[in-house]
Structure formats: C-alpha cells, structure tokens
Amino acid sequence: VAMRSTAADDETFDHDAVDTPSSASSTPEESPSMKALLLFTRPEGILTVSQAVEIAEVPKPVVSSNSLVIQIQAAAMSLEDLYTAIGRRPLLHISPTPTNPVIPGIDFVGRVADDAAAASCKDFKAGDVVMGCLPPVRVRHGTWAQYLVISPNNITKVPTNWTRSQAAAFGMSALVAHAAIQIVFPENTTTTRKQVLVGVVGASGCIGSLIVMLLAHKGAHVVAVCSEENSNFCKEQLGASHVATRESGGLACYRANDEGRNDKRPLDYVIDCVGGNRVEQDAAKALKKGGHFITTVGHGPEPFGEGASGGIGRGAVMAAKALRSRMVGDYSYTLVSASPFGIASKLENMANQVNQCTDGKGPPMRTNTVAANDMIAVREALDSVAKHTSGGRVILDFSVFDE
Numbered sequence: 001v002a003m004r005s006t007a008a009d010d011e012t013f014d015h016d017a018v019d020t021p022s023s024a025s026s027t028p029e030e031s032p033s034m035k036a037l038l039l040f041t042r043p044e045g046i047l048t049v050s051q052a053v054e055i056a057e058v059p060k061p062v063v064s065s066n067s068l069v070i071q072i073q074a075a076a077m078s079l080e081d082l083y084t085a086i087g088r089r090p091l092l093h094i095s096p097t098p099t100n101p102v103i104p105g106i107d108f109v110g111r112v113a114d115d116a117a118a119a120s121c122k123d124f125k126a127g128d129v130v131m132g133c134l135p136p137v138r139v140r141h142g143t144w145a146q147y148l149v150i151s152p153n154n155i156t157k158v159p160t161n162w163t164r165s166q167a168a169a170f171g172m173s174a175l176v177a178h179a180a181i182q183i184v185f186p187e188n189t190t191t192t193r194k195q196v197l198v199g200v201v202g203a204s205g206c207i208g209s210l211i212v213m214l215l216a217h218k219g220a221h222v223v224a225v226c227s228e229e230n231s232n233f234c235k236e237q238l239g240a241s242h243v244a245t246r247e248s249g250g251l252a253c254y255r256a257n258d259e260g261r262n263d264k265r266p267l268d269y270v271i272d273c274v275g276g277n278r279v280e281q282d283a284a285k286a287l288k289k290g291g292h293f294i295t296t297v298g299h300g301p302e303p304f305g306e307g308a309s310g311g312i313g314r315g316a317v318m319a320a321k322a323l324r325s326r327m328v329g330d331y332s333y334t335l336v337s338a339s340p341f342g343i344a345s346k347l348e349n350m351a352n353q354v355n356q357c358t359d360g361k362g363p364p365m366r367t368n369t370v371a372a373n374d375m376i377a378v379r380e381a382l383d384s385v386a387k388h389t390s391g392g393r394v395i396l397d398f399s400v401f402d403e
Contacts, residue, residue: 032060035401036145037372038101039085046082050382053104055375061141061149068121068152069114070130071402074168074369075143076107077385077394078206105143107133109158109167110398113147121152130155132347133171135340144372146401156348159355162362169206169365169393174350175338176296177210180271183294183334185218197265199223199251199286202273203240204230206365206393207296210354211271212238213364217357223267223286225250230366237364239357252282267291284331291331366392371400 036058043052063069081104087095096102109131112124124130132155134142141148158167184198198215202208203224216222216239224240226233231243244254255264266288272279275297283293339346354363368390370377384390 033057034060034146035373035398036103037105037378037396038103039096040098040101042095043086045086046079046386047383049082049085049386050379052085053375053378053382055373055378056101058101058103058145060147063114063149066121066151067149068112068124068155070108070110070148070150070155071113072108072110072143072146072148072398074109074164074398075105075145075372075396076169076171077144077381077396078106078172079385080172081105081142082382082386100140102140103142103145105134105145105396107131107168107171107173108143108148109164109170110148124152124155124157129158129167131158131167131170132156133175133338133343135343136338144396144398146398152344154343156344156351159351159360159362161360164397165367165369165393165395166362166365168395169367170351170363171347172338173206173210173365173393174347175343176207176336177214178346178350179336179338180207180211180294180296181214181218183292183336184215184220184269184271196220196269197223197267199225199244199254199267199270199283200240200273201225201251201270201279201283203234203238203243204366205273208271208273209234209238209365210350210363211273212240213357214350214353216240217353223251223254233364233366250282251279251286254286269294271295272297280333287331289330292334293331294334294336296336367395368392369395369397372396372398373400 034057035055037053038056038058039049039052040054041052043049061069085102085104109129112126112128112130114126132150134150135154184196196219198220200208200212200215200222203212203222204226208224208226212222212224212234221241222239223242223244224231224234224238225244225246228245228247231245234240234243244250251267251270255266267283267286268288269292270283270287272283272293272295275295280293280295287293355361358364368381370381372378378396381390381394381396385394
C-alpha cells in the first residue's frame with residue numbers, strides 16, 4: 001500500500017519554540033472549533049473502519065480542572081484503535097451515533113497549548129512538547145484531532161532529539177512493553193540474567209522492538225521472530241542474539257537442526273506481540289517445561305467461536321487459559337496489558353531506558369506518516385493497518401491543519 005508521507009515524519013521538535021495559541025485568547029463571540037477524524041457509526045469489522053471514518057469540524061474541547069489542553073502535532077494509528085472502534089474492546093468501547101460521534105485514537109505527541117490551564121500544573125508550561133496516551137478506559141474524545149484535554153498524569157516531556165514519529169508511537173507501546181518486561185525482569189531485580197532465553201514474536205513491531213531492545217540491554221539472550229525482511233533490523237538495531245524468521249518456520253522450527261533434532265536450549269519465556277492460537281502452539285514447541293508464555297494480544301477466535309472474540313467470551317477464555325496453565329499445563333500463560341495507573345512515570349522511565357540503549361536517539365521504530373487532512377491516504381493507511389501491511393506504525397500528521 002502506497003501511503004503519502006509528509007515532511008514531518010523525521011522532524012525533531014524545537015523545544016524552545018512556543019507557537020501554539022492559548023485558548024484564553026478566544027473572545028466570547030467566538031465558537032472555537034477544530035478538525036478531527038470521527039466515527040458516526042460503528043463499523044462492522046476492522047476492514048470497514050476506513051470507510052466509516054470521516055473528517056469534520058467539531059467543538060474544541062473545554063479544559064477542566066487539573067487537566068491540560070494539548071495541541072496535537074501527530075497521533076498514532078494501531079490495530080488497538082481499530083478493534084476498539086468495532087467493539088472488540090468492550091471496556092473501552094463507546095458506540096458512536098450521528099449526533100454523538102466518537103474520535104478514535106490513543107497515542108499522541110503535541111504541545112501544551114493553554115497558559116491558564118498550564119499555570120495550575122507545576123510540571124508543565126505552555127509550549128512544552130509532550131507525548132502520552134489516553135488511559136485504557138472508555139473515552140469518547142480520542143487523539144485523532146487537533147486538540148485534546150488530558151490529565152498531566154498521562155503525559156511526559158519528549159526527550160531532546162526524538163522525532164515526531166517516535167514520540168507519537170511511543171505511549172501505549174511503551175506501557176505494554178513495560179508490563180511484559182516486568183515479568184522477565186521485575187523492578188526489584190538488580191542483577192542481569194545473561195542466561196535467560198526469551199523469544200519475542202512480532203519483534204519488529206513497535207511493542208516488540210521495545211521489548212527486544214530493552215531485554216537485550218538488560219542481558220537477556222533474545223530470539224527475535226520476524227520476517228526475513230526485518231531480520232537485520234532486529235539483530236543490528238535492536239540487539240537480538242538470534243533471529244528465527246517466519247519464512248523458516250519461526251519458533252516452531254527454532255530448536256530443530258538440519259536433521260530435525262532439537263539441538264538448542266528451550267526458551268524460558270516467549271512474549272507474543274502478534275496474537276492467535278498458532279503463535280501459542282508454536283511457542284509450546286520452543287518453551288522449556290515450566291516456561292512462561294506471555295501475550296500482549298491474546299487468542300484468535302478459533303477454535304472457541306466468534307463469541308469468544310469479544311466481550312465476556314474473550315475475558316473468560318483468557319482467564320480459563322491462565323488458570324489451566326498453572327494447574328495442568330507445561331508452561332504458564334499470562335495476558336499483559338497497559339495499566340491505567342502511573343502512566344506518566346512509566347513513560348518517563350521507559351524513555352530513559354530507551355535513550356540509554358540508543359545514546360539519546362530515541363526508539364528505533366519503523367513508522368509511516370500520512371497527512372490527517374488527506375482522506376484518501378488516511379483510508380489507505382487504515383486498510384493497511386487492518387491487513388498487517390503497513391510496514392510500521394502509521395502516524396497521522398495533524399500539523400497540516402496549522403499551515
């Protein structure tokens with residue numbers, strides 16, 4: 001899929017520039033509005049989200065107590081956004097209506113835009129460049145818009161030298177990666193575990209790349225599962241010790257030599273960033289007895305039926321699999337997700353760890369940027385995300401509305 005890129009893709013921020021208007025400058029006669037990408041109806045599936053999204057003028061959000069107005073520069077587009085849009089994330093989903101639409105989006109980067117609101121938050125001032133994500137709770141006003149009102153507890157300042165794309169894609173990916181890494185290396189672990197063997201499925205994606213890089217930096221031996229095309233990226237930029245490409249069988253064939261005998265040590269952990277029952281089946285062939293399967297995604301609908309793909313059914317399957325694995329399984333099963341608590345501190349901590357690994361250059365994420373006002377490009381991008389053909393995290397450039 002050919003997506004139209006914007007010049008903002010590799011652009012770093014001028015952290016000293018203050019070019020955002022204050023909402024305090026609006027006169028009583030004005031009715032402040034903004035551009036946003038909206039859903040007026042609930043799409044039937046992730047492949048139909050692209051046709052349901054529309055661009056429209058909507059009222060600019062009103063700042064509330066203990067919150068900040070952010071002028072969005074860029075926002076990320078992910079499968080999580082699409083699944084939330086179609087109701088596959090029941091704890092997050094709010095049904096859109098023609099008179100009460102929903103703005104999708106979780107991750108963003110932008111500038112603090114309101115002097116009056118910023119005055120009540122000692123850690124931020126108007127013009128500060130910040131990144132963050134909305135908490136995993138029901139939100140009708142997401143990040144695919146020019147402005148966002150958000151708690152300072154959900155943002156952190158963007159480190160110097162990070163690009164707009166890196167910052168926009170970081171939020172939720174970093175929180176999920178943090179949760180997975182904590183199982184392998186709990187926060188109270190003070191020594192490296194060079195003998196720990198971890199397989200990461202989906203290693204070249206935003207979440208997977210953070211996990212591979214940080215685990216390798218902590219001393220783990222990481223086996224990255226990715227496409228042949230991304231094998232050099234995983235080894236040279238992320239630090240994976242070994243790459244098991246999908247084309248060569250991935251984890252299903254990782255331990256086998258040319259004669260078909262298992263001559264490699266089994267894995268202590270497998271971290272799944274792709275999802276589906278096939279991944280778990282392949283992981284079972286590579287895990288040691290008593291190992292740990294950690295998924296950031298969960299199972300596919302097969303063989304449980306479509307009812308298990310959303311709502312109570314999905315939660316019940318996850319709970320049953322985790323309980324069964326601890327009682328009778330050869331390995332433990334854990335589904336990890338982002339916590340709504342401590343978002344700002346976790347983002348700051350993860351950003352610091354990333355900068356230690358990259359000498360301050362930010363996360364080596366693969367991204368594609370499209371202009372948020374180009375609906376042909378936006379719909380192409382949504383389709384590519386739904387079909388897993390985007391080649392990286394898609395970034396919506398909202399700065400085009402300011403030009």
